[in-house]
Amino acid sequence: MFAYIICTIFAGLALLLYARNPYFFKDLSYMISVLKVVLRMGKILRQKPFYSILDAFLDKVAKQPHKKFIVFEESSYTYSEADRLSNKVARALRTHGRLQEGDTVALFVGNEPHFVWLWLALAKLGCVASLLNHNIRSKSFLHCFSCCEAKVLVAGADLREATEEVLPTLREQGVQVFILSDDCNVEGIESLCDKIQQASDEPLSPQLRINIHLKSPAVYIYTSGTTGLPKAAVIKQEKIWMTSFLQFIVGVRSDDILYLYLPLYHSAGFLMGLCGAIENGITVVLKRKFSASHFWNDCRKYNVTVIQYIGEIMRYLCNTPKRDNDKDHKVRLAMGNGIRADTWAHFLQRFGDIDIQECYGATEGNVGFINYIGKIGAIGKENLIHKMGCSYALIKYDTEKEEPVKDPRGFCIEVSKGETGLLIAKITKRSPFSGYAKNSQQTEKKKLRDVFVKGDLYFNSGDLLMIDNEGFVFFQDRIGDTFRWKGENVATNEVADHLLMVNCIEEANVYGVKVPGNEGRIGMAALKLRENMDFDSKATYQHVKNHLPSYARPRFIRIQDALVVTATYKQMKGKLAEEGFNPAVITDPLFYLEDNKGYVPMTQEIFNSIAEGRVRL
Numbered sequence: 001m002f003a004y005i006i007c008t009i010f011a012g013l014a015l016l017l018y019a020r021n022p023y024f025f026k027d028l029s030y031m032i033s034v035l036k037v038v039l040r041m042g043k044i045l046r047q048k049p050f051y052s053i054l055d056a057f058l059d060k061v062a063k064q065p066h067k068k069f070i071v072f073e074e075s076s077y078t079y080s081e082a083d084r085l086s087n088k089v090a091r092a093l094r095t096h097g098r099l100q101e102g103d104t105v106a107l108f109v110g111n112e113p114h115f116v117w118l119w120l121a122l123a124k125l126g127c128v129a130s131l132l133n134h135n136i137r138s139k140s141f142l143h144c145f146s147c148c149e150a151k152v153l154v155a156g157a158d159l160r161e162a163t164e165e166v167l168p169t170l171r172e173q174g175v176q177v178f179i180l181s182d183d184c185n186v187e188g189i190e191s192l193c194d195k196i197q198q199a200s201d202e203p204l205s206p207q208l209r210i211n212i213h214l215k216s217p218a219v220y221i222y223t224s225g226t227t228g229l230p231k232a233a234v235i236k237q238e239k240i241w242m243t244s245f246l247q248f249i250v251g252v253r254s255d256d257i258l259y260l261y262l263p264l265y266h267s268a269g270f271l272m273g274l275c276g277a278i279e280n281g282i283t284v285v286l287k288r289k290f291s292a293s294h295f296w297n298d299c300r301k302y303n304v305t306v307i308q309y310i311g312e313i314m315r316y317l318c319n320t321p322k323r324d325n326d327k328d329h330k331v332r333l334a335m336g337n338g339i340r341a342d343t344w345a346h347f348l349q350r351f352g353d354i355d356i357q358e359c360y361g362a363t364e365g366n367v368g369f370i371n372y373i374g375k376i377g378a379i380g381k382e383n384l385i386h387k388m389g390c391s392y393a394l395i396k397y398d399t400e401k402e403e404p405v406k407d408p409r410g411f412c413i414e415v416s417k418g419e420t421g422l423l424i425a426k427i428t429k430r431s432p433f434s435g436y437a438k439n440s441q442q443t444e445k446k447k448l449r450d451v452f453v454k455g456d457l458y459f460n461s462g463d464l465l466m467i468d469n470e471g472f473v474f475f476q477d478r479i480g481d482t483f484r485w486k487g488e489n490v491a492t493n494e495v496a497d498h499l500l501m502v503n504c505i506e507e508a509n510v511y512g513v514k515v516p517g518n519e520g521r522i523g524m525a526a527l528k529l530r531e532n533m534d535f536d537s538k539a540t541y542q543h544v545k546n547h548l549p550s551y552a553r554p555r556f557i558r559i560q561d562a563l564v565v566t567a568t569y570k571q572m573k574g575k576l577a578e579e580g581f582n583p584a585v586i587t588d589p590l591f592y593l594e595d596n597k598g599y600v601p602m603t604q605e606i607f608n609s610i611a612e613g614r615v616r617l
């Protein structure tokens with residue numbers, strides 16, 4: 001009887017709460033997942049000696065040695081095989097690279113199993129891996145490489161040319177360079193695969209990594225943050241743990257199979273994908289890169305149940321020709337970031353009932369959101385437990401002056417529900433901001449002080465968000481000197497620096513413009529030419545083609561007599577970005593970068609075919 005009354009009371013209470021909040025049960029189940037993670041984190045934090053993601057991997061090796069860990073092309077590797085292979089790599093690097101605990105090694109390797117073995121090997125040696133973007137070349141490469149003071153570079157076999165290009169500088173700096181091949185006849189580059197072959201697969205002593213703790217850097221991941229050249233975000237062991245649990249929170253189970261084609265040098269692929277997979281002990285189907293035409297066939301072939309995405313990918317998939325077997329697959333969950341509302345609806349309708357878990361967070365950030373409700377268009381949902389763990393706010397922001405709006409006392413002002421504001425999050429022990437390697441200036445730039453009271457300290461996300469009455473979070477725009485295109489951050493200053501190397505260009509202002517039907521912004525540059533010189537389209541094309549990855553090349557060029565600056569001589573980007581690239585509106589000469597051809601004068605016809613989606617950028 002008593003139990004019956006209790007049950008009735010609870011049921012009544014639940015109904016009441018549900019009536020007031022239709023998301024009550026999903027809110028509750030999210031809270032329970034987060035609580036479980038908090039408890040596990042607590043246990044990890046108390047463990048002595050420190051329990052790292054590598055230890056989690058080794059536990060999985062002991063528990064499920066014969067379970068598949070990495071599936072790649074026609075090969076697959078069990079947890080135990082991955083363990084032994086990484087032992088060999090660790091031994092080869094320790095002997096021939098003379099590595100010691102705390103050393104940094106730069107990995108210039110694409111998505112292939114070697115990447116995983118190398119990272120595990122470095123973890124076994126207590127070393128830090130610096131995850132270089134393998135699309136970067138020459139000057140950008142050297143800039144990124146110098147961020148983290150690596151003493152050893154390991155390059156993929158397919159990246160030999162790019163490595164040779166920077167070899168003289170690396171040798172000057174005394175960097176030891178290895179390439180993943182069996183032999184190499186280039187002076188200054190040593191082959192690594194033969195050395196791995198010869199090394200023993202015996203486990204390495206944990207003594208080699210005895211000093212690693214929660215606050216030790218684990219990897220460096222490059223991000224442009226919101227300003228300047230790429231910076232190496234310091235990913236500490238604690239951050240690896242926090243992001244590894246994301247998979248669990250969004251509902252990935254230990255019997256899932258993850259399809260991982262996102263670059264392993266970014267946080268989405270590496271932290272949420274690979275580290276999360278290890279935490280869960282699941283199988284990863286690793287792909288060199290995304291292919292729209294192979295995507296679903298792969299999912300069928302490998303029995304994939306979980307996919308990761310960035311918004312563009314979902315649109316590419318929706319743009320492929322319809323097939324009868326579109327819904328014939330086992331994918332039940334998609335986790336990622338940046339899917340647009342129209343693509344989301346289209347995707348579900350076409351590929352079936354897939355649980356889409358849209359997440360928001362920056363590599364170096366200390367705040368994130370998850371849209372666990374599945375509300376189309378939102379990047380997250382506020383939740384009580386989340387607010388308790390991390391103190392964040394949206395503040396009023398002046399986009400033309402590019403600074404927060406202050407009240408008469410000089411403090412920031414929180415926006416009301418439904419209004420757009422800049423996301424900031426309090427920097428605390430529980431939600432730390434580790435900053436960028438060897439770049440205190442840029443680290444300082446991401447901090448906001450004296451925000452609501454004297455002496456407080458916040459992380460500036462650089463993103464403008466809006467939170468509605470129900471607590472759903474929506475992305476509005478990104479401020480500052482970067483924009484996103486094809487899932488990559490483009491630093492406007494870096495692109496401008498390259499344009500300035502072209503003889504005819506005196507000044508360059510780079511910004512991102514919106515293209516109908518596309519996520520993010522594509523690159524555009526306003527240029528002032530040197531006196532009495534014409535725009536040299538050939539030289540400009542040659543230079544950007546040789547020095548910038550394709551996603552960073554300005555797609556549109558606008559020639560101006562003088563570049564507009566603010567009162568403080570900062571270049572105006574907002575207004576130019578809004579004006580876009582329509583020749584019917586802009587009277588300045590415009591150029592368009594045609595694939596494999598170069599810069600050609602912009603015409604109304606080109607504009608129309610882009611606007612109508614006939615030409616894909």
Ligand SMILES: *[C@@H]1O[C@H](CO)[C@@H](O)[C@H](O)[C@H]1NC(C)=O
Pocket residue numbers: 301302303
């Ligand atoms: C996928 O699942 C089917 C049925 O459960 C099974 O027969 C097949 O061997 C699996 N394929 C792979 C690559 O594991």
